[in-house]
Amino acid sequence: MRLEQLQAFLAIAETGSFQGAARKCGVTQSTISRQIQALEGDLGLELFHRTSQAKLTLAGERLLPRARKICQEWQTATQEITDLVAGKQPELCIAVIHSLCAYYLPPVLQKFCHDYPDIQLRVTSLGSDRALKVLKDGLVDMAIVMNNRFLTVGKEIVVETLYDEPIEVLMAANHPLAQNERVPWQELIRYPQVVFKDGYGMQRLVQDRFERLQATLQAVLEVNTLDAFRGVVRQGELVALLPHSALVEARKDPTLAVRPLACNGGVPDNSALTRRVVMVTTQDRLQIPPIQHFWQLVRENIPPQVSLERSAC
Template sequence: MELRLLVTFEKVATVLSFTRAAAELGYAQSSVTGQIRALESSLGTELFDRLGSRIRLTEAGERLLPYARRMIELAQEARAAVADTGEPAGALTVGTMESLTSYRLPPLLELFHHRYPKVRVALRTTAGDTTREALRQGTYDLGFLMEEETAHPGLESEVLAVEPLALVAPPGHRLAGRDRVAAADLVREPLLATEPGCAYRDLFERELAAVAPVEFMEFGTIEAIKRAVAAGLGIALLPEVTAAAELADGSLTRLAWRPPFTLRTQLAWRAGRRLPAHARLFAEQARRLVAEETGGRASAA
């Protein structure tokens, strides 16, 4: 089996589209189709079921996929070992989320930009479910998660820090002076949040829905949520790190509601995969920088 055919097969199997695979690989679609047919011919079996405009893996294709990924990874490792100049190099696709991209990762990205310029880091901002699936499929090399659970099927993960949450409101809010705020106090308030799929939004909604049905005004970014809260449109639960500046300057105030759940920022990768050297370096530096910023807060409170 030629490696280039396995690379094409893995890409088609990941995106389940000949057209999209061709675009991502820089081939004509006819070339992708021809390579898949050549691989099927050499194996003596069909790897994809063609269902009109859609395709899916056959049982044989499902069995081949993990072997193809392992062979591709080994080839990449061999290439890196032979070409090793002592300077980390390679492409790295990392799944993350807005709260980490904007508020935790800039020092890490700056470090790699200046110290390891041959490591090409591409960030993909996606919800936790999407990040986990992309890691399992091999689309992402590493992924940052902010979840309550730490066990993820098909993945290995490491807790980097417990992520404190803050329930924020505009200054002078009617609940701001209370020593304790209960969920029953919150269900009558206008609630602002990101879209469903965000772990802390979903957990917050679950807690309030146990008291009474609630609805959220949804925003696309955390910055938009903070501005809306400051303007008096409602209250919002956010990772503390994203609202630290506004809480410090008084443009937002923190309400005395303690979440009955714990979120943990985690770094994850596909189970059984041996990460290449530049990915291991990225993980090491992420671990170090988050520990320095959070004071090593890597266990539940």
């Protein structure tokens, strides 16, 4: 059964003749006849009484509402795809890590809403692993996250690096570590820490560094918002390792202190502790004009110019 056969069937039912159906469909009468014969062959029953006027048989009457529904669904589907290619979509869904959502993304959001006022922009703040999962599940159109090479593989996945940024230490202003210009790792590992919850790339990054140092991470508290990090650390005992972009507000707070890390003396390759922020979508989505436009806006407006000086090492 083919769509044009159903369309021919409907045209005959509406016009009452094979000749009228041919004019309606813009084909020859013999073409209409062949399509109906093929359809009847598939079904095993005649659909029309061949008289002076084509009248539906019982089988034809049963098929009529179903054929209308199938053809209407096809018309709706093709129109939706046409609208999609033309950039006419009801919403654009983005999953973003907290630090970008709070500080660097708002100008991009404002620009996009100005350029596409008819599209509802939906932004969800999620941890990196969760954001990549909902992208793969088709629940969002794009994710801006900390890179996870295990979750960004696949021919359909498009990944663009936005920037690398250093990880720094957040502490209370009166914390003993605040006396250091750069915090030595051998000192840092002595203090209990507040960390991101499981499923956040930062937790995995910090845990991996402590394992490479052959040190125990004293993770006594897990939170998932930047406000919570600042509030807990402000109490005086706990410290936190956070990316540069997550510490914008903390740098303005006189009750808090932010310090860069010193050399990673215990790490074999002596590398600095940094995270990579990437933009991720799929090949098919990147062909859709609004998604393509948002991708370009992010590329043009992010990254912030973050210094990765390692002079102390």
